[in-house]
Amino acid sequence: MLLKSPWSPRLAGVEGTLCDRLVASLSEDILSGTLSGGDRLPAHRELAWSLGIGTGSVTKAYAVLERQGLIRGIKGRGTFVSVGSARRDALIDLSTNTLPLMLTDKLLSRTLSAISRRIDSDHVNLHPPAVGHDEHRRLLARWLGRQCVEACPEQLILTGSGQQALWLAFDILCGGRGIIVTERIGYSGALALARHRGHPLCAIGMDVEGMCPEDLDRELRDHDSNGRRRLVYVTPTVQNPTTRTMGAARRQAIVDICRRHATPIVEDGVYTLGNDPSLPPLVHLWPEGVFHVSSLSKSLSNGLRLGVLLAPPQGIAQARSALEAIPMTSSPVDYALLEEWVSNGVADSLRDSLRGEALRRNNLARDILKDRPLLTDDSAFHLWWPMPHARAEALAASALERGVSVTAPNAVRTDPEDDESGIRLCLGGPSRAEVERGLSVLAQLTSDG
Known part of the structure; x- marks a missing residue:
């Protein structure tokens, strides 16, 4: 009798296709240690039914994960988390375009107290x-x-x-x-x-x-x-x-x-x-x-x-x-x-702080990824690294193996056949130390230029 998979199926709340979202959710759970090496994954049809998606999306997602070395299929037995890929390091998410956390509990408490006295x-x-x-x-x-x-x-x-x-x-x-x-x-x-x-x-x-x-x-x-x-x-x-x-x-x-x-x-x-x-x-x-x-x-x-x-x-x-x-x-x-x-005046203060933090993180990225053809703006918490699509896909997969997620290159192409592509790096969500570690991984992966 086959053992039931310990994984609770979900689709990650990231931008991209259903395949991209399934890849992201499984990658996160494998790399964070939620799934351990040797754990069974649900069968293709079972997973498709539980998530309400097509079997083809599951098949493509499993193929991507297998190429990345995160899972392996054994004929007649099923699909399993690769023993060597399960790790306890938290995934560094450079794929989601958000702002750094600037609001303190004290400020929020003071604001809620003030509005409670005058809200309509x-x-x-x-x-x-x-x-x-x-x-x-x-x-x-x-x-x-x-x-x-x-x-x-x-x-x-x-x-x-x-x-x-x-x-x-x-x-x-x-x-x-x-x-x-x-x-x-x-x-x-x-x-x-x-x-x-x-x-x-x-x-x-x-x-x-x-x-x-x-x-x-x-x-x-x-x-x-x-x-x-x-x-x-x-x-x-x-x-x-x-x-x-x-x-x-x-x-x-x-x-x-x-x-x-x-x-x-x-x-x-x-x-x-x-x-x-x-x-x-x-x-x-x-x-x-x-x-x-x-x-x-x-x-x-x-x-x-x-x-x-x-x-x-x-x-x-x-x-x-x-x-x-x-x-x-x-x-x-x-x-x-x-x-x-x-x-x-808090709104103006917050915006000034965000502009300053954006500049610091952009300078950090330009320093770590020097000599790469980056497109940046000092007021933005995302940057663009243009490259052919095949190379972008390979770099994204390699980065994920090292615990760093980036925006799926497919997700930003208006024409799915367009070879002009690249990597979007989102610098706002993780801490500055995590951003530095994530960018360093990308620098190591592309040290040959």
């Missing part, structure tokens, strides 16, 4: 309007103004995260299966969302400033959309994952092309720690054609789940309809926290 009970007791309470919309408009995005509160739609705001913008503009035109290397969360909703993706070439105007114009002019609606999704400031930022002339060129082809833009503006007032957001250049997405989880605190969509007036009615079916508003406590921190 109606915001807790009453069902919120579909697009959010007016008071909260005014608060977010003030916050966006501090990030150089002037916004009318009546044009703001409040959501529970920037990802939800993206979903809403995609749905309003493209419905279920419209075409999303975007950078050839892009934000994995947006690409995964587009694929989940059935949107075909169109990859546009990039240069040192991000999306290339000539390629965009050619795509919108020459390629028939077959009656499907199209939008252009772009991140003009600290693009994820490449950290590229568009200059003022490039921003105007992108807007002029989209206006000429009557193609709306979804502007991702979540990375605001390094905002340059001289670089206008796209929504200022074309207010009637740009939907601007922002959030606070990449500029203030990971746990502050406040997203916002700045929409042209004609998009508000469509948004209300969608939000009646799937409400997205955040907890009123989150808004009370933001209001308190804005009023007492």
